[in-house]
Amino acid sequence: MRILVTGGAGFIGSHLVDKLMENEKNEVIVADNYFTGSKDNLRKWIGHPRFELIRHDVTEPLLVEVDQIYHLACPASPIFYKYNPVKTIKTNVIGTLNMLGLAKRVGARILLTSTSEVYGDPLVHPQPETYWGNVNPIGVRSCYDEGKRVAETLMFDYHRQHGIGTCCKIICIIIDDLVNYVSHSVCFIEIRIARIFNTYGPRMNIDDGRVVSNFIAQALRDEPLTVQAPGTQTRSFCYVSDMVDGLIRLMEGENTGPINIGNPGEFTMIELAETVKELINPKIEIKMVENTPDDPRQRKPDITNAKKMLGWEPKIKLRDGLPLMEADFRLRLGVAKKL
């Protein structure tokens, strides 16, 4: 299996690459522009005969021969996706169009990492995949939320427009063979959509800006934990190895999705700060700071479909995952654990 991972130098992408590389039958190609990712995350694979790393921006077309595409390329932290919102929309829209064009040309199955942000500030709780969401189309988060919503639309439009039943697929392949068509004549496209909920773990950028990495870095630097007001807003945090397992099951399974992949354990930001304080640095202060516009007030995945269709559910609880991330942050920040 030859597999393309766009955004593979990023946080989730690099863990996904590690898992895919464990299978000796896989060849992995990463395409990344290093906006929020880093070659460092893939250090152990550089030079490996089954691994290739390409500096590439997905807003430009890419010509490679692959069987599967995991399409992750997109900044995920609010501070980074708001930094150049027009570029974020281009990455989601033009980037996804380019990857769908590639998938169509080479007959690859393509998986999009969409987001819980398609539900916006949800009026339904927990969020099932059938909920259409409550998104501000002109707000500062829209470049990401609406960008991902358009990316999902493109996935389904390509699927419907270029999708045919299994029987027709076989006929199509036979015709392809008969008339000696080249690979670009492949006329069906298989899609998978994962709606990812907040994911955390080792290798997140220290200054990524997302809440778990912020709190752990602050706790280790003896700085106050900055809870954005009111602090009663909730999130559900999934450990990265659970996430990677869910993504691979979705790619390998028979369901297009969209499927929620996330940990249903729900915490307020005050609860998260208190847990980090208790586990990492009981002396630090928790400070309330101003929030940013349109911050969703609650978020929790309904994972009934993931359980039923993928046989997946998360294994790692927040209290078990935080110390694993702490160890990685200590190493990178050079802060030893006090005995």
Ligand SMILES: NC(=O)c1ccc[n+]([C@@H]2O[C@H](COP(=O)([O-])OP(=O)(O)OC[C@H]3O[C@@H](n4cnc5c(N)ncnc54)[C@H](O)[C@@H]3O)[C@@H](O)[C@H]2O)c1
């Ligand atoms: N981590 C989460 O909590 C979370 C939640 C929901 C969805 N997601 C989605 O999962 C994917 C990965 O997220 P992550 O947390 O690993 O983020 P990340 O920022 O660590 O990784 C994104 C990667 O994409 C690359 N990239 C960005 N724009 C690009 C472009 N135009 N061309 C090529 N590469 C580009 C970055 O350099 C980086 O390596 C994203 O699509 C994100 O939207 C993540």
Ligand SMILES: O=c1ccn([C@@H]2O[C@H](COP(=O)(O)OP(=O)(O)O[C@H]3OC[C@@H](O)[C@H](O)[C@H]3O)[C@@H](O)[C@H]2O)c(=O)[nH]1
């Ligand atoms: O230092 C901080 C940072 C953030 N927060 C709060 O923590 C909550 C989570 O914020 P994050 O920045 O980690 O992430 P968000 O949940 O807002 O968005 C994320 O959701 C899903 C993904 O698509 C993306 O990875 C990201 O956009 C928010 O309520 C925010 O106000 C703090 O209280 N303090």
